[in-house]
Amino acid sequence: MLLGHRGWKSDSTAEGYVETSVENKKIIATKITGSSVTHIEIYLSKKIPFYIIGYSFGTVVGLEMISLLEEKGYNGIMILIDGSPAYVTSSLKTQFAHETETQFQTAILTKVSSFVISFDVFTQYEEALLKSKDFDERMDLFLSVIPPETRNKQKLKKQAGVAVYNRLKAALNYTFKNKKIKSAVHLFKAKYPMVDEEDGYQLSKVCDNIAQVITIDGDHVSILNNPNLVKAVSKVVQLKS
Structure with a gap:
């Protein structure tokens, strides 16, 4: 499952949905994940770890989703591509x-x-x-x-x-308010970040099991075209499959 931020053109369910009233309604990550979990749960097994890959704002949605699934007794592996709640908020403020x-x-x-x-x-x-x-x-x-x-x-x-x-x-305005995530989390961060942030993008505040933090050459956008990112992510999946 890949959750990403595709900007203006995106109409992905993982990204959110179109609001009819700017003043009265907000897109909240928990609303997005709450509706999505119901649909994907039928494909999961509590005996086999699942994978969620999130990029940019998709990392926030992914962490919310994995938190909800953990509450239901599932265990997963979260792969974050240049993002975290703290990093997303800081970069947007900049x-x-x-x-x-x-x-x-x-x-x-x-x-x-x-x-x-x-x-x-x-x-x-x-x-x-x-x-x-x-x-x-x-x-x-x-x-x-x-x-x-x-x-x-x-x-x-x-x-x-x-x-x-x-x-x-x-x-x-986002704040992660759930229990700390127990599932293994792998962070692949850009060598040239959008904002100065600590090495682990403050993931220790929301995750108990940070398996690794790897720096990939490139910026927030160009790392997606770096073959080393594909290899690194594939290695995580293969090691755990």
């Missing part, structure tokens, strides 16, 4: 530095815009975004300045933007 909710929402749209339009074009609308009354209005303005052909090619839709906002908001 990438989307803000003092107000308005600044946070605008920072998200600024980040997304950097992939689809020039900085010069976006800065012309930045003040208007800050003055918009809420995220719904900001999304309307943001999408209006994206050329239709780019919007269609990148599948940029208001619904997806709201989903991204809610995921980031939930991650920023």
Whole structure:
């Protein structure tokens, strides 16, 4: 099972779901995992360890899921690829530095815009975004300045933007509140992290059995293309199978 963070285009169940009201609803990792556990439990055996691989924000979802499964008497192996609750929160606070909710929402749209339009074009609308009354209005303005052909090619839709906002908001406010995880946890971290964090990404606060911490050459994105990561993860699976 692979849980990952695929950004704007993702509509993965493991990632979350689209909210219809930004103000009244939130995406919470425990809600995601609670619904998922019911579906995957029929494929598990309490005699055979299961595997969960999580990348980026998916590590948070994965840890929540493995915690719920442990409560039901299952034992698993968690493989974390450059992520942990502390690391995800710290990196988001760095990438989307803000003092107000308005600044946070605008920072998200600024980040997304950097992939689809020039900085010069976006800065012309930045003040208007800050003055918009809420995220719904900001999304309307943001999408209006994206050329239709780019919007269609990148599948940029208001619904997806709201989903991204809610995921980031939930991650920023996330706190692991369950019992410490007993299952073995393997962390594969990037050599060039997004933020300075202790060697084990503070996993000792949520996990009792940290089997290994291995550094993979690359940054948060490029490590996914590093064949050494594939080999290292495969080795863990083969050793335990």
